[in-house]
Amino acid sequence: MNDTVLVLSGLDPCGGAGLSADIETINQFGLTPLPIATVLTVQNTQSVAEIQAIDNALIAKQFQHLQMDIELQVVKIGLLSSAMQIQVIVELLKNQVLIVVLDPIIKSSTDDVLLQAQAIATLKNDLLPLVHILTPNSAELSALAVGENEQQKVTSLPCEWVLVTTTDVSDSEIEHRLYQCGNLIKSYTYAKLLGNYHGSGCTLSSAIASLVAQDLSMEDICQQALDYTYQTLLNAKSIGKMQKHPNRKPL
Numbered sequence: 056m057n058d059t060v061l062v063l064s065g066l067d068p069c070g071g072a073g074l075s076a077d078i079e080t081i082n083q084f085g086l087t088p089l090p091i092a093t094v095l096t097v098q099n100t101q102s103v104a105e106i107q108a109i110d111n112a113l114i115a116k117q118f119q120h121l122q123m124d125i126e127l128q129v130v131k132i133g134l135l136s137s138a139m140q141i142q143v144i145v146e147l148l149k150n151q152v153l154i155v156v157l158d159p160i161i162k163s164s165t166d167d168v169l170l171q172a173q174a175i176a177t178l179k180n181d182l183l184p185l186v187h188i189l190t191p192n193s194a195e196l197s198a199l200a201v202g203e204n205e206q207q208k209v210t211s212l213p214c215e216w217v218l219v220t221t222t223d224v225s226d227s228e229i230e231h232r233l234y235q236c237g238n239l240i241k242s243y244t245y246a247k248l249l250g251n252y253h254g255s256g257c258t259l260s261s262a263i264a265s266l267v268a269q270d271l272s273m274e275d276i277c278q279q280a281l282d283y284t285y286q287t288l289l290n291a292k293s294i295g296k297m298q299k300h301p302n303r304k305p306l
Contacts, residue, residue, distance in 0.1 A: 057126050059087045060264045063114070063144060064133030064257070065094040065106070065160075071253035071300040072163075073134060077261045079303040081131075083283075084265035089125070091117045094136045100253055100295030103167040108136035111143040118147050127153060131264035133257055134160045134169060138177040145181045154267050157186045157214075158260035159195050175199065179212070187267065188216035190260045193224045210237030218277050220259070222247065233277050241274045243281050248288055253298035259284040 060081050067073035074090045081088040091114055097105035121127070130153050135141050148155060159178060161170045170178070179199050183189065189212065191199060196219055200208035209217045217234045231243045262280035269276075287301035294300055 057128060058085070059089050059125060059127070059129070060261070061089040061091065061118070061121065061127050061130045062133070062261070062264075063091050063093050063118075063130065063135075065096055065136075066092050067096055067098060067254070069099045069253070069295060071100065071298065072257045073254075076254040076257035076301070076303070077131060077133065080258050080261035080283075081265050083303055083306055084262065086265050088261075089121055089127075091121075093140060094134055096134075098163070099297075100300075101297040103163045103169065106136065106169065108140060111140050114140070115143055115147060127151075129154045129156070129264050129268050131156045131158070131261055132182075133158050133260070135174065135178070137171075138174045141174060141177045141182055145185065148182075148185050153185075154264075155186045156188050156190070156260055156264040156267060157182065158190050158256050159199060160256070161195050161198050184213045186214040188218060188263060188273070189214050190218045190220065190256065190263065192220045192222065192256065205232070206234070206237065206239065209234045216273055218263070220256070222255070231277075231281060233274065235273070241277070243278060245281070245285055250291070251298045252288055252291055252301060254301050255284055255288060258287055258301050258303060 062077045065073045067075055078088045092109050095107045162168055196208050200211045202208035219232045222229050225247050227247055229245045229247050233241045259280055262283050266276045287303050290302040291299035292302050
């Protein structure tokens with residue numbers, strides 16, 4: 056392992072989510088983040104006001120130029136802007152031996168819609184087959200998959216590992232569930248914390264990306280990543296008027 060994680064995601068100027076969260080988290084695990092912005096956003100701890108996609112040709116040039124110099128092994132993907140952008144990223148990733156971690160961001164934590172229906176369909180049909188582990192919350196899983204229950208939805212997805220997080224539908228206790236090829240492998244239970252948080256999903260998926268190339272089982276990877284994310288929320292800080300920031304302190 057060359058101790059790097061390439062990150063494709065959006066820039067959050069308030070620092071709670073997106074590339075800021077990815078960079079902080081990956082650094083705390085002792086790796087070097089290689090960030091490529093997919094979108095610029097106008098947002099704060101209260102809302103997302105605007106999204107502006109980065110030129111797809113520039114994204115491709117950055118990816119290819121990095122790969123000329125650095126052997127890429129792990130790619131973490133967060134916020135994407137459109138079906139066309141997803142197709143560009145698919146072309147960059149396919150026919151390569153890469154571990155891809157996808158946090159399928161469809162809405163912001165302030166409930167702003169970030170990915171439209173056509174892009175969701177492209178993500179499911181073209182990008183998911185390249186993904187090693189997917190980390191949707193319950194709402195994102197429902198947007199990506201069909202089925203009468205969670206396991207049926209997970210089974211319909213074309214990727215091996217799925218970690219379903221349930222903070223968005225839980226009251227007092229949260230049970231996250233890890234599936235392999237549609238089979239439930241392990242559950243992880245935590246007490247739900249009071250308050251609203253900005254960037255917990257980014258923190259979790261970047262922690263998984265930091266651990267996934269190590270000689271660990273996926274059960275242990277998810278346990279360590281979930282424990283780390285939970286600690287960042289226990290120590291969360293308020294810098295704005297609404298959502299708290301995970302406090303991504305050293306391990």
